[in-house]
Amino acid sequence: MNEKDVLNQILGVVQSMEQRLHYVETNMATKEEIASLPTREEVNQLIKEETKSLATQESLNNLATIEMLEDLATKDMLKDLATKESLKDLVTNEAIKELATKNDVHQLQETMDRMESKQEVIFNQTGKLSEYHTELKGEFSDVKDRISFQTHKLSEAELELFKLKKSQ
Numbered sequence: 001m002n003e004k005d006v007l008n009q010i011l012g013v014v015q016s017m018e019q020r021l022h023y024v025e026t027n028m029a030t031k032e033e034i035a036s037l038p039t040r041e042e043v044n045q046l047i048k049e050e051t052k053s054l055a056t057q058e059s060l061n062n063l064a065t066i067e068m069l070e071d072l073a074t075k076d077m078l079k080d081l082a083t084k085e086s087l088k089d090l091v092t093n094e095a096i097k098e099l100a101t102k103n104d105v106h107q108l109q110e111t112m113d114r115m116e117s118k119q120e121v122i123f124n125q126t127g128k129l130s131e132y133h134t135e136l137k138g139e140f141s142d143v144k145d146r147i148s149f150q151t152h153k154l155s156e157a158e159l160e161l162f163k164l165k166k167s168q
Contacts, residue, residue: 028126
């Protein structure tokens with residue numbers, strides 16, 4: 001294998017590494033993008049604020065009053081539908097409030113878990129990209145040094161050829 005073949009091979013490796021480096025640079029998240037992601041504390045704060053806007057016990061108690069129901073239907077119509085005792089046997093206000101609160105907390109927990117898992121994926125991916133970028137920079141530097149060395153050796157060989165031709 002002559003020097004030209006070696007240089008062509010090195011050039012091919014350099015071009016391949018340049019393409020890989022370009023791919024990493026275009027697909028890597030920037031520090032600004034990573035910095036713009038909310039922190040765990042911010043996510044937790046947002047969840048706390050959102051839970052405050054959920055129905056409170058007082059708002060559930062004030063959903064409908066007896067007077068409002070009487071305006072909608074007559075007492076006879078209500079008596080035909082159900083008695084107070086039969087309604088109390090079916091479900092109590094406290095049971096309804098407890099069920100609503102448990103469902104809301106469960107939904108919030110699921111949302112928070114999904115957000116945390118996505119944030120974890122982003123952190124891991126960013127770390128891997130940073131490691132890959134550092135590795136490529138090191139390899140690229142090594143290839144540059146090798147090319148510089150080969151160029152130096154080639155120029156020395158050409159100088160020797162020039163001197164030999166000149167002396168003949």
